Amino acid sequence: MSDYVKTFMSELKAKNPAEAEFHQAVQEVIESLELVLERHPEYRSAKIIERIVEPERVIMFRVPWLDDEGEVQVNRGFRIEMNSAIGPYKGGLRFHPSVNLGILKFLAFEQVFKNSLTTLPMGGGKGGSDFDPKGKTDNEVMKFCQSFMTELQRHIGPNTDVPAGDIGVGGREIGFLFGQYKRIRNEFTGVLTGKSLNWGGSLIRPEATGYGCVYFASEMLRTRRETLDGKICLVSGSGNVAQYTTQKILELGGKVVTLSDSAGFIYDEKGIDDDKLAFVLNLKNVRRGRIAEYADKYKEAVYTPFSGTETSNPLWNIKADCAFPSATQNEINAIDAQNLVNNGVYVVGEGANMPTTYDGVQIFLQKGILYGPGKAANAGGVAVSGLEMAQNSMRLNWTSEEVDNRLRIIMHSIHSACVSAADRFGTPVTMLMVPTLQASSR
Numbered sequence: 001m002s003d004y005v006k007t008f009m010s011e012l013k014a015k016n017p018a019e020a021e022f023h024q025a026v027q028e029v030i031e032s033l034e035l036v037l038e039r040h041p042e043y044r045s046a047k048i049i050e051r052i053v054e055p056e057r058v059i060m061f062r063v064p065w066l067d068d069e070g071e072v073q074v075n076r077g078f079r080i081e082m083n084s085a086i087g088p089y090k091g092g093l094r095f096h097p098s099v100n101l102g103i104l105k106f107l108a109f110e111q112v113f114k115n116s117l118t119t120l121p122m123g124g125g126k127g128g129s130d131f132d133p134k135g136k137t138d139n140e141v142m143k144f145c146q147s148f149m150t151e152l153q154r155h156i157g158p159n160t161d162v163p164a165g166d167i168g169v170g171g172r173e174i175g176f177l178f179g180q181y182k183r184i185r186n187e188f189t190g191v192l193t194g195k196s197l198n199w200g201g202s203l204i205r206p207e208a209t210g211y212g213c214v215y216f217a218s219e220m221l222r223t224r225r226e227t228l229d230g231k232i233c234l235v236s237g238s239g240n241v242a243q244y245t246t247q248k249i250l251e252l253g254g255k256v257v258t259l260s261d262s263a264g265f266i267y268d269e270k271g272i273d274d275d276k277l278a279f280v281l282n283l284k285n286v287r288r289g290r291i292a293e294y295a296d297k298y299k300e301a302v303y304t305p306f307s308g309t310e311t312s313n314p315l316w317n318i319k320a321d322c323a324f325p326s327a328t329q330n331e332i333n334a335i336d337a338q339n340l341v342n343n344g345v346y347v348v349g350e351g352a353n354m355p356t357t358y359d360g361v362q363i364f365l366q367k368g369i370l371y372g373p374g375k376a377a378n379a380g381g382v383a384v385s386g387l388e389m390a391q392n393s394m395r396l397n398w399t400s401e402e403v404d405n406r407l408r409i410i411m412h413s414i415h416s417a418c419v420s421a422a423d424r425f426g427t428p429v430t431m432l433m434v435p436t437l438q439a440s441s442r
């Protein structure tokens with residue numbers, strides 16, 4: 001690490017204490033940009049890095065709501081408007097009890113680079129709340145969403161800031177949020193993406209992050225003249241990204257043997273086929289149940305609960321070719337990364353945001369495996385959100401073939417941008433140079 005990065009990081013930590021995930025995300029980017037900064041001293045003197053780590057605006061607000069017992073509940077809402085240099089702020093909303101300022105700042109920071117890579121005109125933002133939708137009734141989720149939007153609506157707009165979904169925010173939540181926005185502002189407009197089809201949503205948006213991640217992994221494999229056909233794949237999570245990652249892997253001839261949630265994981269050595277995946281979609285999206293039920297239904301699968309005290313995740317200690325972490329940040333630590341490599345995994349496509357710790361990433365880089373960092377590999381979701389915005393502006397709907405085709409082209413061009421940036425800066429094996437090309441060419 002250069003003296004510049006060391007000084008920069010110690011100042012950043014002093015100025016933004018107790019924001020560990022934000023520090024981690026910034027350090028990863030700054031280190032990968034060292035060569036760029038060396039070749040472009042004008043960026044240093046114009047304080048580009050100092051500017052880009054400082055959000056343009058941070059909004060934090062109270063969200064009071066009434067639960068089904070008539071009790072008042074109070075949550076905290078956030079929106080980080082990180083950077084609008086190339087378009088309106090764009091990025092998801094996360095509802096999860098772990099949400100805090102540092103987590104949302106890391107997500108908003110990464111979003112800036114990711115959105116830029118899509119080549120669509122979108123700035124970066126992120127938001128959410130420490131509200132936990134798990135175990136809440138539809139009525140409670142609706143009341144929370146209405147209260148959340150009652151405040152958020154004054155800060156967003158189709159040309160200002162366009163939120164979408166993330167962990168804990170899917171079609172149901174986007175519907176409640178959009179309804180409240182429309183009611184207060186008296187306008188039907190593309191202010192949120194991830195909407196349902198019959199009121200302004202885009203075909204392929206639910207599938208986009210997972211499909212895009214698999215397209216990106218296929219591009220990486222293509223550099224070795226290989227495909228996903230016959231590959232054994234580990235997928236974590238069982239939400240939106242995990243579901244459609246699994247679907248696309250199956251379509252391309254791969255075999256998915258794991259899925260998880262925060263309570264544990266299932267290992268199905270025979271593979272999750274279309275019928276089993278349909279069961280998971282219903283379990284998670286309709287019945288909102290736990291992944292343990294998969295092993296009750298399919299006896300060939302083994303369910304392992306997480307104790308919460310593990311030093312490594314047993315899901316990453318299974319023989320396979322590819323891994324698609326699709327749950328949450330820092331779900332692969334250094335031990336997990338080493339286990340993956342020892343078990344033969346040589347392709348990692350990050351569906352989740354920053355799922356690998358700093359030390360874990362170093363192991364992937366040292367081993368020279370095909371490593372697709374989240375900022376590139378999971379950009380398909382926001383890319384199709386950008387396409388949803390375009391369709392809303394034109395008041396037109398494209399077919400699923402049209403959207404999927406555009407998604408493929410975008411993922412292909414992101415991969416090419418990564419490879420050419422890595423080549424230009426003399427580090428051909430590492431995709432960590434992803435932010436470089438955009439940062440240096442814009």
Ligand code: NDP
Nearest residue numbers: 166167168209237238239240241261262327328352353381
């Ligand atoms: P969902 O809420 O649909 O699913 C999240 C999944 O991850 C669930 O299975 C959940 O289990 C599990 N999970 C969440 N938090 C934890 C945790 N702390 N420990 C263990 N498991 C956890 O979210 P998405 O699928 O939309 O998002 C998954 C990841 O992908 C996130 O990192 C998100 O930022 C990223 N992403 C999402 C995009 C999108 O378009 N949705 C776009 C780009 C990135 P449980 O139900 O038990 O909590």
